[in-house]
Amino acid sequence: MTLTEARKKQIYRRALLAAVILGLSLIQNSAGRFLKIGGVGPLLLIPAVVAAAMYEGDIAGVFYGLFAGALWDVFARGNNFNAIFLVVVGFACGMLILTIMRVNFVTHLLLSSCAAGLYCIGYWFFHFIIPHIDRAFITLFIFYLPMAIFTSVLSPLVFLLVRAIEIKFRTEQYTE
């Protein structure tokens, strides 16, 4: 394989991953009730950034996190809250894979679940506990924790999608 071909594959792979993130962003924040159960929807961008960072490394993870977070922030009231969170997730997951973890299904499930749990608890804390909203603890158990669980349940699908792209456009640098 020539270097040019490897580079081409890398560009295709990264462009496709960006397209997947864009698609998942539109599904996650769609106007309808698509993929929602009892008003609770999954946060598909979190497992997508985790998977992209796991396969592409910490630097690409930062940029995928930035891209996904920027898309999410368009639909949110926050000011870069989602972008900051997903950049940290992308960087941390990339670093963990480089140092102490391996790229596999279980690792992705674990990291995605932790990130989704952290996001939901963080969001709940900043939007319910700090402004002293009533019934905050009930909301955590009936809305935010189910959201994190729903995200964890669907995260393998996102991992399989990202994995399929990585395998299809595998280059020599890639190892699983």
Add this chain to the structure above:
Amino acid sequence: MKRFYRRTGFKIFAVVMAALIAGSIISVASRNGSSPLSRVTGVVFGPASRLAGAVTNNLKRLPVTFRSSSCLKRENAALQSEIDSLREQLVDYEEVVYKNNFYKEFLELKEEHEDYEFAEAAVIGRDSADKFGTLTLNKGSANGISVNDPVIYGKYLVGVVASVTPTQCVVNTILNPSVNVSAYETRTREVSYVTTTNELAGKGQCTLTNLPAQTAVTDGGLVCTAGVGGIYPANLIIGTVVDIIDATLDISASAVIEPGVDFSQLTDVLIITEFNGQAKK
């Protein structure tokens, strides 16, 4: 540890984080409530958001197609396709009726309040993580929208613009506890303010709070905006009183209000960009 800090990955991470935090500070300081990154992303990916919004708003058409393909039998294929065609026409008809009603109410409102300047907008997204149903609309500062512009559906108040990018805006509905609207009950003329709690928002209700203990407001009363404060024009309908709660801890009472609009079903709204008595933007 020094090696970790010297890594290119960490340096890039630190630069990106610093830029995002700076963006957050700018958004807090600016009047439009959105960061530079959100503004750029909103412009670049706005068309994709609009397309996704249009697709999801029209998903109700899909079962017609699925049903027709799954139930199709050879002997009644012609009949079935005719039924499908008629169903599609019915969906189109309902869409036209819906639009017609929407514009009729818009026209009535425009005739009643000549001072109102409107921008029609479509709902293209909702933040999944927000329990209170924040709406993303397909109009932004390029269409004259700014933060604190009221959003209505017909004569009913929907909410208020919370942040704006050039092509999109995010709206807090009146089912968000952070939204407060000065309001009055039309029969008794008792003035107070409408807000909601997490519990009531979960039921799709809000409350006219801080009423006197011996309030004359009763079930069935109509609650409208009072126009105090310059954010919302007067006489927009908020909803109907469905219950009166006597406070146990203080001397005030409150009225539970059922909004006149089902916010989860909204696809089109109007944004009032100008009206007499509006506070300076």
